[in-house]
Amino acid sequence: MSQVYDRVALIGLGLIASSMFWAMKRAGLAGEVTGYARSAETRETARQIGLCDRVCDSAVEAVEGADLIVLCVPVGAMGAVAQEISAALKPGATVTDVGSVKRHVIQSVAPHIPEGVHFVPAHPLAGTEHSGPESGFAELYDNRWCLLVPAEGSDRDAVENLRALWEGMGANVEEMDADHHDLVLAVTSHAPHLIAYTMVGVADDLSRVTDSEVIKYSAAGFRDFTRIAASDPTMWRDVFLTNKDATLEILGRFTEELFALQRAIRTGDGEQLFDYFTRTRAIRRGIIEAGQDTDAPDFGRGKAAQ
Numbered sequence: 119m120s121q122v123y124d125r126v127a128l129i130g131l132g133l134i135a136s137s138m139f140w141a142m143k144r145a146g147l148a149g150e151v152t153g154y155a156r157s158a159e160t161r162e163t164a165r166q167i168g169l170c171d172r173v174c175d176s177a178v179e180a181v182e183g184a185d186l187i188v189l190c191v192p193v194g195a196m197g198a199v200a201q202e203i204s205a206a207l208k209p210g211a212t213v214t215d216v217g218s219v220k221r222h223v224i225q226s227v228a229p230h231i232p233e234g235v236h237f238v239p240a241h242p243l244a245g246t247e248h249s250g251p252e253s254g255f256a257e258l259y260d261n262r263w264c265l266l267v268p269a270e271g272s273d274r275d276a277v278e279n280l281r282a283l284w285e286g287m288g289a290n291v292e293e294m295d296a297d298h299h300d301l302v303l304a305v306t307s308h309a310p311h312l313i314a315y316t317m318v319g320v321a322d323d324l325s326r327v328t329d330s331e332v333i334k335y336s337a338a339g340f341r342d343f344t345r346i347a348a349s350d351p352t353m354w355r356d357v358f359l360t361n362k363d364a365t366l367e368i369l370g371r372f373t374e375e376l377f378a379l380q381r382a383i384r385t386g387d388g389e390q391l392f393d394y395f396t397r398t399r400a401i402r403r404g405i406i407e408a409g410q411d412t413d414a415p416d417f418g419r420g421k422a423a424q
């Protein structure tokens with residue numbers, strides 16, 4: 119794989135940015151990678167572990183001369199960061215982001231992109247429940263999707279270079295419209311996270327009655343919920359506040375289905391339960407047959423969350 123950008127700047131040095139750094143280095147996709155994180159502690163950790171070729175003490179310093187600027191902060195902070203770096207962006211550079219929600223990021227970042235600078239929003243569909251500069255690993259994006267969400271009429275070279283970067287980091291790339299992205303992700307990621315948070319919260323509420331047995335005897339299904347529910351609170355608060363409509367739409371449908379199943383249990387309608395579970399099992403099997411069960415290996419998951 120050959121170099122795609124001379125200079126890349128990563129703003130926000132957590133799981134996603136650090137994984138990008140190691141993946142770019144693995145494939146030689148960038149000349150110099152600069153980085154900036156808001157907290158001095160994170161910048162110090164980054165320097166100690168060799169994360170980024172140069173860790174800068176301001177976002178402006180990090181983006182000066184950069185050909186690609188990647189915003190890797192929580193969705194709710196994207197607009198303020200874009201405003202901060204706006205005047206320092208090099209003409210012809212591309213700004214991208216990795217946010218889990220796209221319409222809100224576009225609305226908050228686009229007004230700060232100067233004439234002559236390209237903006238190509240993106241979202242890698244890969245992550246873990248860990249966060250911070252030490253949680254990243256080069257393999258995170260291998261065989262995962264990365265969705266690009268360029269506006270109509272975007273500069274094609276800017277889009278294609280970003281595609282080459284993500285493919286070089288191991289991802290499969292597709293383009294998608296922002297509203298469609300937000301609806302699809304509400305189904306596949308945002309609502310499931312809320313359900314996991316809720317289930318673990320219910321177990322915690324019951325812990326006095328069950329004397330912590332839910333933790334002791336937690337079976338695989340509940341363990342998966344606890345992993346998901348350990349995800350970063352700031353990131354997920356921002357996701358729900360910024361993808362409100364789509365998430366509420368999906369939660370409404372979820373609640374209706376849940377009530378239907380609840381009724382089937384109460385009335386002893388085994389046929390309905392059996393048919394429902396047969397349908398959902400087929401979906402899982404379809405995913406596996408299509409080769410889309412791209413669970414990343416367990417790298418980095420043993421490390422403590424930052």
Ligand SMILES: NC(=O)c1ccc[n+]([C@@H]2O[C@H](COP(=O)([O-])OP(=O)(O)OC[C@H]3O[C@@H](n4cnc5c(N)ncnc54)[C@H](O)[C@@H]3O)[C@@H](O)[C@H]2O)c1
Nearest residue numbers: 130131132133134156190191192193195217218245249250
């Ligand atoms: N974690 C995932 O599974 C995942 C997957 C795909 C996309 N994303 C998206 O990637 C982005 C980063 O997530 P992450 O998992 O790397 O998070 P993280 O918590 O590991 O890192 C976030 C970084 O942003 C910095 N930051 C936080 N608030 C800031 C602010 N107001 N101004 C400047 N910097 C700030 C933090 O100090 C940290 O360096 C988010 O937008 C998230 O939605 C996350």
Ligand SMILES: O=C(O)C(=O)C[C@]1(C(=O)O)C=C[C@@H](O)C=C1
Nearest residue numbers: 218242243244245246247306307
């Ligand atoms: O594997 C996990 O821990 C994740 O939650 C990753 C996950 C997801 O829901 O699949 C979380 C948020 C994203 O924006 C993309 C990926």
